[in-house]
Amino acid sequence: MENILELQQVSKTFSKSKFSLENVSFNLPYGAIMGFVGENGAGKTTTIGCILNTIKKDSGKIKLFGQEMSDADTDMREKIGVVYDGDNFPTYWTATQLAKVMAGFYKQWDNILFLKYLEEYKLPANQKIKQYSRGMTMKLAIAVALSHHPQLLILDEATGGLDPIVRDEMLDTFLDFVQEENHSILLSSHITSDLEKVADYITFIHNGKMIMTVSKNDLVYNYAVMRCKENQFLALDPTDIIAYRKRDFQIDVLVSDCKAMQRKYKDTVIDHISVDDIFLLLVRGGNVYERAFQK
Numbered sequence: 001m002e003n004i005l006e007l008q009q010v011s012k013t014f015s016k017s018k019f020s021l022e023n024v025s026f027n028l029p030y031g032a033i034m035g036f037v038g039e040n041g042a043g044k045t046t047t048i049g050c051i052l053n054t055i056k057k058d059s060g061k062i063k064l065f066g067q068e069m070s071d072a073d074t075d076m077r078e079k080i081g082v083v084y085d086g087d088n089f090p091t092y093w094t095a096t097q098l099a100k101v102m103a104g105f106y107k108q109w110d111n112i113l114f115l116k117y118l119e120e121y122k123l124p125a126n127q128k129i130k131q132y133s134r135g136m137t138m139k140l141a142i143a144v145a146l147s148h149h150p151q152l153l154i155l156d157e158a159t160g161g162l163d164p165i166v167r168d169e170m171l172d173t174f175l176d177f178v179q180e181e182n183h184s185i186l187l188s189s190h191i192t193s194d195l196e197k198v199a200d201y202i203t204f205i206h207n208g209k210m211i212m213t214v215s216k217n218d219l220v221y222n223y224a225v226m227r228c229k230e231n232q233f234l235a236l237d238p239t240d241i242i243a244y245r246k247r248d249f250q251i252d253v254l255v256s257d258c259k260a261m262q263r264k265y266k267d268t269v270i271d272h273i274s275v276d277d278i279f280l281l282l283v284r285g286g287n288v289y290e291r292a293f294q295k
């Protein structure tokens with residue numbers, strides 16, 4: 001078994017808002033970090049809700065640790081640490097009180113580890129959570145999630161609103177966590193520079209639909225943007241174009257094999273591409289291949 005998490009054709013429609021998650025499929029291997037990227041309202045939290053069974057999917061299959069989770073599956077829940085972007089805990093508690101409650105929830109709760117995180121993250125154990133800053137609250141949520149020894153961490157916008165130093169500290173924690181080969185992380189974030197630093201895979205979702213999953217290696221070594229003049233663009237083989245976007249004086253073209261493109265189109269400029277640029281090209285750009293070949 002090589003995947004800690006598998007989604008196959010997961011769909012969910014909210015009748016009230018008419019939003020539909022449509023056939024979302026991806027696999028998260030053991031030992032890996034997957035970034036989950038999409039615009040506001042794309043369906044990331046809904047997908048995470050389906051994974052955690054807090055939202056009932058309409059169809060599709062989700063396997064965690066090789067099995068589908070049932071409502072009563074507390075053992076499987078023990079193995080998952082979850083951090084949301086909002087309030088994770090009652091704010092009138094202290095970290096010490098919180099630890100007592102968590103010890104009742106989780107068989108594997110490790111108070112020594114929790115105290116170690118409190119010290120490392122400089123979180124006062126006996127101060128009410130409402131007197132913590134936002135960064136401190138997020139660090140506390142991450143400390144709690146890690147202190148019951150999960151194998152899978154799911155973070156939904158957990159680093160949004162944190163300053164770059166705290167974020168960097170959290171990214172180090174995540175990288176440490178996946179040093180264990182049976183640990184993985186699903187990390188939804190709008191801060192794509194963070195994902196570029198730590199993610200092994202990025203899954204893109206747009207308007208409830210999966211766009212693609214790309215490995216970091218592919219992103220760094222194979223995906224690229226060709227800067228074309230109009231005549232160069234018109235001479236391209238449509239099957240080489242994943243997406244394109246018109247700029248003022250050029251057309252940016254997303255390609256997935258930059259070395260082959262460099263050989264084939266010798267006079268075009270080819271640049272490396274960021275996660276943000278891939279997303280913008282995929283979502284806001286045109287798709288010649290689809291237009292040319294879909295009837």
Ligand SMILES: Nc1ncnc2c1ncn2[C@@H]1O[C@H](COP(=O)(O)OP(=O)(O)OP(=O)(O)O)[C@@H](O)[C@H]1O
Pocket residue numbers: 014015016017018019038039040041042043044045046047157
């Ligand atoms: N319980 C619900 N009932 C009806 N509609 C819902 C419900 N939960 C979410 N939605 C809708 O589903 C869509 C997707 O929301 P979701 O929170 O999954 O997006 P997201 O990608 O996590 O966005 P963000 O980046 O802003 O957090 C939105 O249009 C939202 O209004």
